[in-house]
Amino acid sequence: MSTTIWIILAAAIGTYLTRIGGHLILSRFERVHYRVEAALNAVPAAVLTAIVAAPASDHGWRELLVLVFCVLLSLRVSMMTMFFAGAALLIALRHFFPA
Structure with a gap:
């Protein structure tokens, strides 16, 4: 191989x-200590931030706009809704405003 x-x-x-x-x-x-459970619950948000924030800062205005949109949207809706809305917005912006 x-x-x-x-x-x-x-x-x-x-x-x-x-x-x-x-x-x-x-x-x-x-029983899992409440602090351990809180830390484990925070892991998905930290991973998504690490995955999204670095490319957003390296690329153009579309990614930065989606990042700001997702931050504001996360104050009102669930994380999955915010993630899918952000992905849809990024796809639309990349389609209609190519680099």
């Missing part, structure tokens, strides 16, 4: 072990 296939397989195994490891560790506790 090529090196690329081995890298993909290693990344898949590493991802699986990371996910199942967290589940196995937390399943040993009867």
Whole structure:
């Protein structure tokens, strides 16, 4: 097999072990401390911010506009609604205003 296939397989195994490891560790506790639960609930927002904020600052006005739109929208609607609305707006802006 090529090196690329081995890298993909290693990344898949590493991802699986990371996910199942967290589940196995937390399943040993009867109750999870409220601070741990709050930190785990904040992880999706932190990951989305890390994924979206860096490209938004490196690219043009469309991405920055969508980032501001999502920040304002997140004050009123759920995270999934905000995410889909932001993605739809970004797709529309990239379609109608190509670089």
